[in-house]
Amino acid sequence: MKRNILIHPDPRLKKVCAPVTDLSDELRNLADDMLETMYDAPGIGLAAPQVGVLDRLIVMDCVKEEGEAPRPLVMFNPEVIASSDETNVYEEGCLSIPEQFAEVTRPKVVDVTWLDRDGNLQKETFDGLWATCVQHEIDHLNGKLFIDYLKPLKRQMITRKMQKLKREMART
Numbered sequence: 001m002k003r004n005i006l007i008h009p010d011p012r013l014k015k016v017c018a019p020v021t022d023l024s025d026e027l028r029n030l031a032d033d034m035l036e037t038m039y040d041a042p043g044i045g046l047a048a049p050q051v052g053v054l055d056r057l058i059v060m061d062c063v064k065e066e067g068e069a070p071r072p073l074v075m076f077n078p079e080v081i082a083s084s085d086e087t088n089v090y091e092e093g094c095l096s097i098p099e100q101f102a103e104v105t106r107p108k109v110v111d112v113t114w115l116d117r118d119g120n121l122q123k124e125t126f127d128g129l130w131a132t133c134v135q136h137e138i139d140h141l142n143g144k145l146f147i148d149y150l151k152p153l154k155r156q157m158i159t160r161k162m163q164k165l166k167r168e169m170a171r172t
Contacts, residue, residue: 003037003051007169008097008145008162012049017056017141020076023119027057031074031117034059043095045133047140050096058137062130075114078138081123083107090132092146098165100158104149106135 006013020027030053038046038059045060061072088108093101110131113123126134136146147155 001033001036002040003033005037005041005046005050005095006052007166008094008147009159010096012052012054013096013140013145014143015049015054016143017047017049017054019056020115023076023115023117027055027076028117030055031057031059031076035061035072035074038095041095044129045137046095047137049140049143056141058134058141060130060133060137062133074117075112075122075134075137076116078112078114078134078141080110080135080138081113082111084109088128088132090129092132092136094136094146097145097147097158097162100147100161102146102150102154102158104132104136104146106132110135112138 030048034046034048034051037051044062045058048055048057056077058075058078059072061070063071084107086108087105089103089105091101092104108131109125109127111123111125112134113121116122147158
């Protein structure tokens with residue numbers, strides 16, 4: 001089932017999420033809903049707070065090549081345990097901040113641990129776009145948005161655009 005994506009500014013997007021302590025069927029269903037919502041948007045990552053749930057859950061799939069098999073990842077309690085000194089700059093966007101993009105510098109390679117949908121501990125090294133995406137989504141779980149990396153003036157400009165967009169959406 002597709003879920004509504006919260007649009008910035010929304011106070012739920014600035015909250016730190018609680019760790020998942022029990023992998024219930026409800027949470028697994030939420031993960032499935034989030035994947036469906038993400039693919040439909042379309043996006044490459046989505047965090048639970050973006051659909052109004054304050055649990056440490058993200059989904060992502062950075063496969064973009066035509067004809068390449070999708071690789072949906074469901075991550076409960078994801079955590080970056082190591083990151084490279086080398087950085088990458090990507091023009092990031094966010095489903096909660098539609099049609100706004102800005103360059104963000106992040107570590108190029110990160111090691112991440114998480115629980116999969118069966119409760120098994122996973123660990124993987126992510127590089128490039130995958131590394132950027134996982135860091136962006138984990139930021140959501142900590143109440144941080146990609147615009148928080150920008151200079152105040154640019155951040156305020158984007159926030160004002162989102163406030164205007166929300167007013168327009170409320171009128172329709």
